[in-house]
Structures are given as C-alpha cells and as structure tokens.
Amino acid sequence: MNILKNFALGALLATTTLASTSLLAQPAMDMSGMKEKGMSMDMKGMEMSNGEVKKIDTxxxxxxxxxxxxxxxxxxxxxxxxxxxxxxxxxNIKVGDKVKFNAEKREGFIVVTAIEAIK
Incomplete structure (x- = not known):
C-alpha cells in the first residue's frame, strides 16, 4: 500500500512540476509596432486607456x-x-490634460494605478 501511495504522490508531483514550468516558459508579449498604432503599455504590460482630465480632488x-x-x-x-x-x-497632471492611464478593480473600487499626460 505504501508503494502505491508513493507512486501516486510522485505522479502528482511530476504533473504539478510540468504544469508550473510550462507556465514559466510562456513567450514574452511582442510589443513591436505598438507606438505606430497609438498604443502604449505600462510596466505591467497592460494596454493604457486614453482620457481627458475633467476634475482633480487631491x-x-x-x-x-x-x-x-x-x-x-x-x-x-x-x-x-x-x-x-x-x-x-x-x-504631474492638471484639468484639461489628455492622458493615458490604467485602471483596475480593487476592493470594490475602480482605481487608477498609472497615469501620464500625453505631450
């Protein structure tokens, strides 16, 4: 019975290891040509959205x-x-600025995580 348990545990460990290494081996996102298409990415690789600042409440x-x-x-x-x-x-932004920004849902709120004025 111990041999069967050890075999099953070994098989599970091997499967888990293969699955995790295949996730690590995913190719990097190709960002060539993004500037020409008017898109930009933040540090997390997320496409930034366009907007205009209407009001700021610091x-x-x-x-x-x-x-x-x-x-x-x-x-x-x-x-x-x-x-x-x-x-x-x-x-570094003011009302009227055209901006690129990222937003995410966090703890029930939509939060701006990155923003930059478009020059």
Missing part, C-alpha cells in the same frame, strides 16, 4: 476622467470618478 485622492474604452475591464467610454492608487499620481 484631498480625496480622486480624479474625474472622460475616457475611451478600458479594455482590461471591458468598460465602454464614459466620464467617471476614479480613486487613485497613490496620491502622487495626481502631482
């Missing part, structure tokens, strides 16, 4: 953006208020 750490589609959230364009992950994200 005290509440919120920003109102009129934005296009947010693909990673399957959200159509609209104007809405976002929380910010880090209040310093609001330091």
């Amino acid at each position: 005290e509440a750490q919120k920003i109102t953006l009129k934005h296009g589609e947010i693909k990673n959230m399957d959200m159509p364009g609209m104007t809405m208020v976002f929380r910010t992950q880090d209040p310093s994200l609001l330091d």
Whole structure:
C-alpha cells in the first residue's frame, strides 16, 4: 500500500512540476509596432486607456476622467470618478490634460494605478 501511495504522490508531483514550468516558459508579449498604432503599455504590460482630465480632488485622492474604452475591464467610454492608487499620481497632471492611464478593480473600487499626460 505504501508503494502505491508513493507512486501516486510522485505522479502528482511530476504533473504539478510540468504544469508550473510550462507556465514559466510562456513567450514574452511582442510589443513591436505598438507606438505606430497609438498604443502604449505600462510596466505591467497592460494596454493604457486614453482620457481627458475633467476634475482633480487631491484631498480625496480622486480624479474625474472622460475616457475611451478600458479594455482590461471591458468598460465602454464614459466620464467617471476614479480613486487613485497613490496620491502622487495626481502631482504631474492638471484639468484639461489628455492622458493615458490604467485602471483596475480593487476592493470594490475602480482605481487608477498609472497615469501620464500625453505631450
């Protein structure tokens, strides 16, 4: 019976190891040609969305953006208020700026995790 348990445990370990190494061996995302298509990526490799700053509330750490589609959230364009992950994200932008940004759902809120003014 111990031999059967050891065999089953070994088979499980081998399967788990193969599955995890195949995930690690995934090819890197090809980002060539993205600039020409008007797309940009943040450090996480997520496509950034376009928007325009309508209002900034530094005290509440919120920003109102009129934005296009947010693909990673399957959200159509609209104007809405976002929380910010880090209040310093609001330091280098002002009302009226055209921006590229990332947003994610965290703890029940949609949060801007990266933002940059388009020059």
